[in-house]
Amino acid sequence: MFYLTGVPEIRSCIIHVAGADIYFHREIKMKSFIVISLLFLWLAFYGNLRDDNDSYAASLREGKALLFLNYVNVFDSYYELNPDYNGDVTHNVTAPSWLPANVDIQMFIENKRGYVFMPAYQGVYNNILKRTEGSVLVGVSDSSSLVTEAGRINKPSFIPSGYIVYMR
Structure with a gap:
């Protein structure tokens, strides 16, 4: 005033x-x-x-977190039908028309384990954890492992360092 x-x-x-x-x-x-x-x-x-x-920054973080979780849901549907597939499935997964395309989000299946990952943006990982109530299936990659709420897990070589990762 x-x-x-x-x-x-x-x-x-x-x-x-x-x-x-x-x-x-x-x-x-x-x-x-x-x-x-x-x-x-x-x-x-x-x-x-x-x-x-x-x-505005908080809205962007929220939007990126929601987009990632929507891609996780789409990936889960694909994985249930194709659990034996091995390799990059990013272009095989069909997203609904309302879900905006995002080239940063990648999807991969290796040895019957599924992964959805994207670059870690400031505040997005915490937003995802809040929305998933601290799920141990979500973590952040470093040079050698995936760091989750439950601890460290060996990181597959196709996931770069500094990425938010969902594991199935």
């Missing part, structure tokens, strides 16, 4: 900004006053802009 009180000739004034009072007891030149006012307006605008950016 920003407002100004003072005498009409602006010899003294009080500026109230977010509960803090700034007092001016000497004569203020109009240019200085305008500069200070613009500075306060810019600070207020910047604070709102940061809030909007944080909201």
